[in-house]
Amino acid sequence: MGLQEVNVHIERGDFCFLVGHSGSGKSTFIRLLLKEFEPSEGTITVAGRNLQRMKRGSIPHHRRNIGCVFQDFKLLPNKTVADNVAYALRVTGVTPRNIRRKVPEILQLVGLGDKMYSLPDELSAGEQQRVSVARAFVNHPSLLVADEPTGNLDPDTSVGIMQLLYRINRTGTTVLMATHDREMVDKMRKRVIALEDGRVIRDESKGLYR
Amino acid sequence: MQFRFFFNEAINSLVRNWVMSVAAIVTVLVSMFVLGLGLILFFNFEQAISDLRNKLEIEVFIKNTASPGDISKLGDQIRAMSEVKDVNFVSKDEALKRLKESFKGHEDVLDALSGNPLPPSYEISLKDPSQIETVAQRFFDNPIVDNSPGTHDGVKYGGETSDRLLKVTTYFLVGGAGFVVLLTVASVLLISNTIRLSIFARRREVEIMRLVGATNWFIRWPFVMEGVFTGMLGATGAAFLVILTNVFLIENVKDKMPFLPFSADVPYFWLVLLVVIGGTMLGSVGSGLALRRFLRI
Numbered sequence: 386m387g388l389q390e391v392n393v394h395i396e397r398g399d400f401c402f403l404v405g406h407s408g409s410g411k412s413t414f415i416r417l418l419l420k421e422f423e424p425s426e427g428t429i430t431v432a433g434r435n436l437q438r439m440k441r442g443s444i445p446h447h448r449r450n451i452g453c454v455f456q457d458f459k460l461l462p463n464k465t466v467a468d469n470v471a472y473a474l475r476v477t478g479v480t481p482r483n484i485r486r487k488v489p490e491i492l493q494l495v496g497l498g499d500k501m502y503s504l505p506d507e508l509s510a511g512e513q514q515r516v517s518v519a520r521a522f523v524n525h526p527s528l529l530v531a532d533e534p535t536g537n538l539d540p541d542t543s544v545g546i547m548q549l550l551y552r553i554n555r556t557g558t559t560v561l562m563a564t565h566d567r568e569m570v571d572k573m574r575k576r577v578i579a580l581e582d583g584r585v586i587r588d589e590s591k592g593l594y595r
Numbered sequence: 596m597q598f599r600f601f602f603n604e605a606i607n608s609l610v611r612n613w614v615m616s617v618a619a620i621v622t623v624l625v626s627m628f629v630l631g632l633g634l635i636l637f638f639n640f641e642q643a644i645s646d647l648r649n650k651l652e653i654e655v656f657i658k659n660t661a662s663p664g665d666i667s668k669l670g671d672q673i674r675a676m677s678e679v680k681d682v683n684f685v686s687k688d689e690a691l692k693r694l695k696e697s698f699k700g701h702e703d704v705l706d707a708l709s710g711n712p713l714p715p716s717y718e719i720s721l722k723d724p725s726q727i728e729t730v731a732q733r734f735f736d737n738p739i740v741d742n743s744p745g746t747h748d749g750v751k752y753g754g755e756t757s758d759r760l761l762k763v764t765t766y767f768l769v770g771g772a773g774f775v776v777l778l779t780v781a782s783v784l785l786i787s788n789t790i791r792l793s794i795f796a797r798r799r800e801v802e803i804m805r806l807v808g809a810t811n812w813f814i815r816w817p818f819v820m821e822g823v824f825t826g827m828l829g830a831t832g833a834a835f836l837v838i839l840t841n842v843f844l845i846e847n848v849k850d851k852m853p854f855l856p857f858s859a860d861v862p863y864f865w866l867v868l869l870v871v872i873g874g875t876m877l878g879s880v881g882s883g884l885a886l887r888r889f890l891r892i
Contacts, residue, residue: 419806442810449808459803463607475600476809520807 388413388424388583395561395576397432397527400554402570403563404594405580411563414580415530418561419451420444432527449477452521452529452558454550456536458513460505460520466492467501470520477524487523495519495549511542518549522558529553531562535569543569570594604817605824608793615789616825619881622785623829624836626778627874631837633771634866635845653719653731654751659687661739666715669739673719676733678726683718687711714741727752779877782829786822786881787888794818794890801890815886822882823875830874834867 388410395401403411416422417429420436429436432450439447453459460469470491471484479487492498495515505513514534521529531550535543547569554560564570570577570593577592578585587595609616655673657666666684673682685693690713698704721727731752734740741749794801804814 445805445808445810445813447808448806453806459799459806461800461803463611463800472804472809473807475597476804476807476813478597481597 388417388580391427391580391583391585393578393585393588395559397559398554398557400551400560400573400575401562402573402575402577402592402594403561403580404565404570404577407565409580410583411580412532413583415532415561415563418528418530419448419453445476449473449524450526450528452524452526454514454517454521454529454531454534456533458505458510458517460513460516462505465502465504466497466508466516469505469516470523473520473523491519491523492516496545509542510537511539511545514538514542514546515549518546518553522553525556526558528559528561531560531564533564534562535564535566540568547573567594601816601820605820608797608817608821609824612789612793612796615792619782619785619789619825620829620832622778622782623826623874623877624832626775626782626877627830627833627870628836629771629778630775630873631833631866631870632840633768633775634869635837635841636767636771638862638866639845652752653721653727653734655717655719655734655737656714656741656749656751657716658739658741658749659714665739669737670717673717676730678721678723678730679719680722681720685716685718687713687715690715782826782877783881783884786825786878787884789825790818790822790882790885791888793821794885815890818886818890819879819882822878822885824878826874826876826878826881827871830871830877833874834870837866837870838863 391410391414403414405411417424417436418431420439423437431447434447436447461472464472467488470488474484474487489498489501492501495518497512497515497519500508500512505516508516514537518534521531529550534550535546538546543566550560550562551573574591574593576590577587577594579587579595655669657669670682670684673679688711691711694713695702695705719730721730731750734750735742743749801814
């Protein structure tokens with residue numbers, strides 16, 4: 386879905402919701418930030434870096450600075466929970482010793498300290514999403530984007546994930562979350578950017594879903 | 596480079612796709628085995644050829660009907676030639692004795708011979724090997740030399756025999772090379788197909804790897820290694836089989852048929868090195884091909 390005339394500035398350390406119907410351009414917004422494809426016009430700047438001027442070879446490094454959480458978790462099915470989280474560290478060249486230290490730490494933080502050696506299939510949906518959040522945050526990125534992270538979860542489990550994202554935001558990480566979850570948005574009273582047919586129709590701080 | 600991590604990833608993938616892996620390994624094995632056998636034949640013939648070349652003797656066979664006077668007259672003529680270093684007369688009895696020696700342990704084969712069909716001969720060695728052609732030609736038209744009508748097969752010299760052997764070897768080599776080329780192409784395609792399947796099986800993983808910021812080479816290395824291992828495993832198997840073949844088959848043949856110009860004296864180290872490097876290259880070319888076509892990242 387295309388985006389048109391979108392002009393948005395998100396401050397460092399903000400917590401921001403991106404709301405709108407399916408097909409309104411939420412995912413496109415997120416994928417543009419990840420430089421999965423190029424906008425035909427305009428400029429995108431993430432953490433002070435202009436994505437249009439970024440060389441292809443720098444894209445991986447750019448992505449390491451953005452943690453991603455998806456509705457379908459996107460975990461590597463053949464790897465244990467610990468290896469999934471470790472993968473995000475490995476690609477950045479973290480030494481095995483540091484990996485062995487950091488992975489249990491972050492899994493404790495998301496409440497999965499006892500599931501380190503389970504495979505993703507053996508976990509509940511909520512637990513899988515926690516692994517995914519752990520993987521997104523283990524590099525301490527400056528921006529964490531979440532594309533409907535609670536879309537597959539029941540309300541109680543969703544609350545747990547939201548709490549996790551909130552805690553991550555409190556460490557100074559900017560969080561951008563695309564969602565359909567009306568209740569959650571209304572409860573949090575954070576900035577809300579509403580999209581419809583690829584245009585921003587509303588942008589309020591401490592907004593509601595509506 | 597995180598070698599151990601890539602290594603484990605590659606091995607896991609090989610094991611998970613084991614049917615295709617085995618197919619690719621066996622293809623590499625067969626093509627490298629044929630290459631190895633070709634090399635062994637080449638080494639063997641090569642040795643025989645250079646043995647012959649070093650001999651540089653002219654053998655002049657004399658008709659059984661020639662009179663002793665003619666024979667000794669020919670001997671005097673030969674000794675008078677300035678190029679000749681040494682002449683040795685081999686009588687019929689001497690020739691039979693030598694034949695028996697080369698069949699040592701299997702003398703019963705010779706019982707089938709009635710009488711002694713072997714002609715007497717002169718063995719001539721020269722001061723300068725390059726003169727061999729010139730000297731040999733002088734006997735071509737000699738009436739007492741045992742030529743079949745229209746030929747000069749009564750005069751044998753190293754050049755001629757080794758040339759013929761070289762020709763046969765060349766046929767072998769050209770044919771073998773063609774076969775090896777075909778099998779090489781087949782192995783490259785099979786390896787590339789194996790890697791393609793493993794890329795396909797893991798396309799979701801590759802997507803995730805890109806999202807968490809893996810560089811292209813971080814994603815590629817495990818696949819490259821998978822190809823290299825496939826090639827290396829096949830080649831190692833082939834090297835092993837080639838050596839076994841040389842030891843059991845060729846050496847056996849050499850024992851049973853001592854007159855064949857085989858020597859099992861093959862430089863194993865170089866052979867194995869060549870075969871293994873060849874297989875490994877097949878592997879990397881195959882995986883490179885698959886990566887180029889199916890892993891656009």
